[in-house]
Amino acid sequence: MMDNFLQIGLMILVVAPISLGVMMIVAWKGDHSIWLQWYLVILLSVLCIIGFQGEFETQEFASFLGEPLFFSVSSTAIRFLILLFCILLISLFLHQKMTVRPLISRVDTSLICLSITACLMAFFSGQFMLRYILLEMIGLLSAVMVGNRSTVSRSFTNFSTVFITLRLGDLFLLSSLLAIQPYSKSFNISLMLNALMDIPLHLQRWILLGFVLAVMVKSGLWPFSFWLSPYRESSKIFHWTPTILMPALGYYLLYRLSPVIQTSRMMSLIIAGGSFLVIFLLMLIYSSRMGKTRMDSRILSVSGFFAIALSALGSPQSLLLYILVLIVFRFSLSDLNPLAMIKKPILTLGFLTLLNGSALLLNFDFWPTYLFAGWVALTGFVAVWQWRAWAQSELASASAEMDLVYQPQRVFSWIYQNVEIRLFAEGTRNFAKAAHAAVIGLYSLIEVGIFHHGISRFTTAVSRSVKWVYTHIESGFDQGLDIAGNWLVRMSEIFLFRYEDGGQTKARGLMKNALTWINRKDYEAETRPLRLDLAWIPILLAVILFMFVFLEMG
């Protein structure tokens, strides 16, 4: 009964922001800030009540692509949510107190309400597929928010930058999730994380790398921090979704991965990589003066890499506390104007001390002595350098926001100029240009050059070949047949002449000759004088005949 009550309550909680957003869009045209604040107060109260119920899982409330969807309420998720909504509430409150402030329109309200729903579902989701979908949704909302609030000329560029970068992070996450799935046979988060521990090492390494890259993109860590820069151009109240919620989801993922990282062979690599990047970025910060926003971004990256190192090295409690404080720290660096007024170096230093010291205090019993010594050194190093960096950023004037003033006497300025500026800042731009040129080249060369023109040329060549065949072979056949025909005719004529006509003529001649001869002989016979002397021959013959008769009779 209680479970059903909780489940229904949770559903109402999740659906309520969307309903509220729709209602506000339809019903109220004015400033929605006050309504949102009241709603958030109620939401926080409900979350506290749920938090007191302890950890529980709901029944499957739907299925998507054959995967059961359910919520899993944990105290950690509740802590994250309470913190995030408190930050939103404070932002709204401060926004309302501003003398010159942009109106929160109906579109803005609906986007914030959608973000709240997505946030609730993402933290309560017990299933990675649902969480992935919600991360994508929040990425889209972040991009829409910046596109909606940017100038017309920058709107599309800002939208694309944010959306494509966050999508890249999602794809890293997706690759890792799908690579685990054949082993876990489920998208249940707990089952997947358990399965990850048993995955073959070579695959596990890549999966963890995908997760860490996703965390880096989502949390806006260097060198993926550029997607947060468009938010400088938009109104500050709308920063909550991209600059607070999205990184929080990234860190929450890191927190859930922490037990896996600590048992994997990637642990030492992540500690080393995280620590290296912390020191490397601090060097970059120290080696140059830069605008406040860029400085903030670098400091947040340092803290983020610290969190990544801590996920492999520290206790879960220390990591959780570090992340929660980091979210507050991130909020304190935001440019919400009233808060910026109260931002003092001493306050920042307090945050930093709390941030770095929290992990130190909580890990006292957790680490072996030699690690502890290293940790103390690293924490002190980070705290001092962050403070120095912060002090430097305070020196940067508002007009020098984007200007970078190098200090050539510093050793690290070379790294800064070559790695940060040439490799990443200019390198990324040049890479994009080169990629674009390559695509155009590919299009011109292969699609147009080889395929399109190639087909035309091929067609022309075939046509010419056919013409040649027609001219030389087909016509040749004709001519050959003509020649053969003529030859045959001629042969026939020859044979006809020789054997048919010739024979006939010859026969005719012979006949003619014979006739002529007969005629001639006839004529000769007719014209010849009669020889009477020859009459004796028959008489003589008759006498002989008589003689024979007489002799016979005798």
Added chain:
Amino acid sequence: MKANQLLLAAVTITPLLGVVILLLWKNAKKKAAAAIGIVCEGACFLFAILLIPSLQQGQSVGFSFPWISSLQINFSLKMDWLALIFLVTEILVTLAAMVYSLGDTDGDINSSYYYSLLLLFSLGMSGTTLAEDVFLFYVYWELMLVASVLLILVWGHGDRRPAIALKYFIFTHLGSLLVLICLISLYVNTGTASMTTLLQVAHLVPGESQVILISLFLVGFCVKMAIFPLHLWLPDAHTVAPMPVTIILAAAMLSMGTYGILRFPFALFGIASIQPFAIWLMIAGIVSEIYGALMALAEKDIKRIIAYSSVSQMGYILFGLGSLSEQGIMGGIMHVVYHAIVKALLFMVVGIVISVTEERQIDRIGGLGSRMWITSVCAAIGILSISGMPPLGIFNSEWMIFSGGFQSEYPAALTLATVLGSIFTLVYALRFFGLIFLGPVKPLRHTYQVPMGLLIPTGAVTLFLIVEGFLPGALLSWTIQSLTSIFGGA
């Protein structure tokens, strides 16, 4: 004949009836001709849906009449779950294209012939999916080609249409000939033209012959799918064809290649025989996916951008099929359906943009979002969907394809390349949307009024896309059943 056999016969007879009426009524006005076409397609859709209960009850839906008795070739039709998915997709796309054509200027001349050919085109696709006899399959397969070529030749745009129609015909016909060689070879080797019988006896074909047959089948059907580098016919044909024909070509006809691959090499010879080809299918899929996306990124003609996106999307499908995993193949089948809906939507949007601006070059168009907000919302949903944004349709199928890739026994790097390559899809989709609908307005016109005849079907397809994305249950169930019908419950 049983009721379900009558319904099955009606699916193929109804378009013919429409053709006869239209040919008799030669002077029919466009609206009247379109109405006949729409009614026929609507009836076909209804008949197909009415057959679902029979399939659910496990009844056999099919009939057979002697055709060439001496050769034991029959006029046999049969519907199973796989055929149902492709049939319904094809009919719905044709229906949407016909409704869209009402707001379009194409087909204003000789309307009765235009819609007759559209119906024959649809009949060709329906028959291809339903044919139970391999020679009947080929007859319908070629009917599909002939009807579409005539539509491009007569009602296409531009002076180059005869050349392009010829190119389209020759290319796809070459593919068809490869298929025909295989069909004849199968018939000669097994002595039967019935697909059901072939399922049982195809394994009797000698191993070496099987390899040749599978290769020829795959190449033949990949031509229809427009897989790189066999895609050369596609961009030109899509660009020149009248918009409703383009919609059908891109959204429905391409999927016939997928159907052929599933129905012949996969179903007849089984997964084990396809194994040696799998990795090549996956690689061809990846290359096609990335190449198509890059070309869409470089292209300036908005119709060609979407045409190249088809090359890219077919790559996903081929990759899913090549994974040879249950999830991958299911994802491939689902992708056919989602791609059909999204592609129909995007071409409808392109049609609206061209009809309003009279421009096709993307750098001459811009800022239309503020002038045509409904169209821009539809386009936004279309591009988000094609980018695989959850929970809009294509996300579901891509998820399954990628998942299938990781489940396959082939290197995970291939799947990783596909997953990361999908970022290019997002980039060209955003470029398409951003340049057309955002920024300063161009070209300047007195009015940006979109004809309701174009807007209503576009809105309906958008709505359908959203619903299909959020509620993939029915499609998923059909797809699971279709696997059973392909592999016989294996």
